[in-house]
Amino acid sequence: MSLRHARVLAAALGLAVVPGLQAADPPRAWLERMSESLATRNYDGLFTHTAGNQSEVMRILHRVEDGRSVERLVSLDGSGREIVRTPEEVHAYLPDRRVVLVEPRKEDGSLLKAVPAPGPELELLYELEARPGHRILGNDVRIVDVRPRDQYRYGYRLWLAEDTAMPLRSAVLDAEGRVIEQIQFTRLEMPAHIPASAVEPSVDATGYQWIRTGRRGNVRVASVAGWRVRQAPPGFRLVASRFQALPGVPVPVPHLIFSDGLASVSVFIEPGPASGPIPREHATLGSANAYTTTIQGHVVTAVGEVPQNTVRDIASSVVPESGAPALDAGR
Amino acid sequence: MTDQIKEQISALLDGELPQNELNLLVRRLERDPALRLAFGRYALVGEVLRAPGGALASAGFAERVSVAVAAGESAATSAAAYAPSTRRRRATPLVGAAVAAGALFAAVLLLVPEQAEQLQPARIAEPPAPAAVAADIEASGAASPTPARSQRMAAYLVAHGEYSTPIARRNVWTGVLANDPGITRVSYEFSEAR
Numbered sequence: 001m002s003l004r005h006a007r008v009l010a011a012a013l014g015l016a017v018v019p020g021l022q023a024a025d026p027p028r029a030w031l032e033r034m035s036e037s038l039a040t041r042n043y044d045g046l047f048t049h050t051a052g053n054q055s056e057v058m059r060i061l062h063r064v065e066d067g068r069s070v071e072r073l074v075s076l077d078g079s080g081r082e083i084v085r086t087p088e089e090v091h092a093y094l095p096d097r098r099v100v101l102v103e104p105r106k107e108d109g110s111l112l113k114a115v116p117a118p119g120p121e122l123e124l125l126y127e128l129e130a131r132p133g134h135r136i137l138g139n140d141v142r143i144v145d146v147r148p149r150d151q152y153r154y155g156y157r158l159w160l161a162e163d164t165a166m167p168l169r170s171a172v173l174d175a176e177g178r179v180i181e182q183i184q185f186t187r188l189e190m191p192a193h194i195p196a197s198a199v200e201p202s203v204d205a206t207g208y209q210w211i212r213t214g215r216r217g218n219v220r221v222a223s224v225a226g227w228r229v230r231q232a233p234p235g236f237r238l239v240a241s242r243f244q245a246l247p248g249v250p251v252p253v254p255h256l257i258f259s260d261g262l263a264s265v266s267v268f269i270e271p272g273p274a275s276g277p278i279p280r281e282h283a284t285l286g287s288a289n290a291y292t293t294t295i296q297g298h299v300v301t302a303v304g305e306v307p308q309n310t311v312r313d314i315a316s317s318v319v320p321e322s323g324a325p326a327l328d329a330g331r
Numbered sequence: 332m333t334d335q336i337k338e339q340i341s342a343l344l345d346g347e348l349p350q351n352e353l354n355l356l357v358r359r360l361e362r363d364p365a366l367r368l369a370f371g372r373y374a375l376v377g378e379v380l381r382a383p384g385g386a387l388a389s390a391g392f393a394e395r396v397s398v399a400v401a402a403g404e405s406a407a408t409s410a411a412a413y414a415p416s417t418r419r420r421r422a423t424p425l426v427g428a429a430v431a432a433g434a435l436f437a438a439v440l441l442l443v444p445e446q447a448e449q450l451q452p453a454r455i456a457e458p459p460a461p462a463a464v465a466a467d468i469e470a471s472g473a474a475s476p477t478p479a480r481s482q483r484m485a486a487y488l489v490a491h492g493e494y495s496t497p498i499a500r501r502n503v504w505t506g507v508l509a510n511d512p513g514i515t516r517v518s519y520e521f522s523e524a525r
Contacts, residue, residue, distance in 0.1 A: 034497075035497050035498070038497035038498060038501070039497050049509050051509065054509065056508070058505055058508065058509070060501070073501070073504055073508060075508040081507065090492070090493070092485055092504075092507065094482075101485055101486055101489055103486075103493065156498075158498075170498060172502060183502065183505065211482065211486075240494065246486050247482045247486055248482070255490065257491075259494070262496060262499075263499065264491070264495050266487065266490065266494060283484065285484075285488070285509075286506035286509065287506070288488060288502070288506050290484065301487060305502060305503055
């Protein structure tokens with residue numbers, strides 16, 4: 001069992017205490033501890049999210065009690081949308097659409113293995129550096145730079161509190177160092193206790209359409225339904241595959257997950273429309289990119305917090321293995 | 332700009348302007364910089380509304396665009412020459428004629444069919460007066476795809492977030508909350524024939 005998994009297990013058992021941080025710790029240790037703090041601490045913060053010319057204020061609440069972690073992310077001045085993540089399900093409340101997306105989840109060992117973890121090989125793909133920074137919100141800060149060594153992944157600059165490794169500010173950067181997206185906390189409290197009511201959604205979803213988008217089941221590392229990626233960008237490997245239900249698609253579709261240890265990319269393979277190929281398309285949301293193309297009658301979409309060329313290359317490289325079952329949606 | 336001109340521009344963008352009026356309007360575009368800017372903004376709205384998947388404008392979009400168009404008209408008199416245009420996605424033949432006359436360039440940058448990939452990103456910081464208008468348009472130029480597309484994109488991102496690092500998940504899900512999933516954000520340049 002890796003140190004990370006041991007820590008997460010300890011956290012699940014209510015034993016989580018972030019070990020003391022030393023300024024001389026290597027950058028990768030700071031990344032591990034940041035992920036650990038985000039997953040295991042109580043916190044209540046306000047932050048601004050800036051991408052392009054858009055900026056919104058968000059609130060995040062993370063409550064851990066008896067090993068049970070619940071997180072609530074709320075847009076305070078934008079869409080009014082909320083996402084509440086419990087150990088059992090993720091609910092995305094979209095009041096502007098009068099829709100709630102429900103993603104069942106199963107926080108077991110297989111899921112943990114699928115979540116990227118900054119292992120030693122990370123430094124083959126990213127250049128890591130940690131250095132002291134100026135104080136933020138009264139905290140001494142350690143700046144961690146994660147610079148990609150090629151154009152297939154984004155970089156990060158993280159301003160971590162020295163004592164907790166909580167990210168007080170973060171920026172996603174492209175290969176040339178340009179900022180794509182920033183998150184900056186204007187308030188961050190880490191109380192010993194957060195009431196359960198604080199992580200309840202504020203949206204009254206009465207009358208909303210509830211769409212159950214996921215499907216319970218074990219995450220499998222083996223390829224799903226005979227689909228594979230012929231050639232993933234350097235460093236990306238298949239870490240999990242499963243079936244995913246999606247709104248508007250009558251059958252669960254293969255969902256392949258690739259990771260380089262820090263960034264991840266999901267690939268969804270849907271039955272194609274009867275009307276023929278759809279246009280290839282890019283979509284961008286902050287630091288996330290999506291690319292959709294048609295391959296052998298199927299609509300393949302790759303989504304991830306990676307550059308456009310990465311999702312495009314992965315989606316375009318999807319091929320059915322011989323004997324793969326057809327995803328006949330009856331259309 | 333009179334209501335009649337506005338209607339003519341709208342009709343032109345819809346491909347419904349009679350030929351005799353089209354000729355007059357194109358001549359007017361050639362000699363009237365303010366009208367060219369206004370036309371560009373109307374075309375931008377058209378681009379957004381024609382975005383793949385059938386875009387729907389967000390609440391208040393029309394009002395904000397009207398304000399921006401009005402601002403653009405007042406700013407046009409001081410407009411400097413802009414960067415040369417390249418090509419434009421989904422231009423109708425009639426719009427194409429206007430483009431050939433040097434009217435506009437409008438590039439959908441962030442949700443684009445692949446054939447538009449070569450379009451240059453916006454440089455909205457220059458020149459000063461029109462840039463302010465352009466920024467206003469960009470901020471208000473976000474439009475949503477169809478509800479089905481939007482929900483699908485949200486579903487992708489919510490499902491994907493489960494397999495991201497905690498900080499990447501926060502970034503991805505913040506994007507779901509901050510933007511309409513699949514949102515069409517447009518970046519564009521206006522150019523004038525030299």
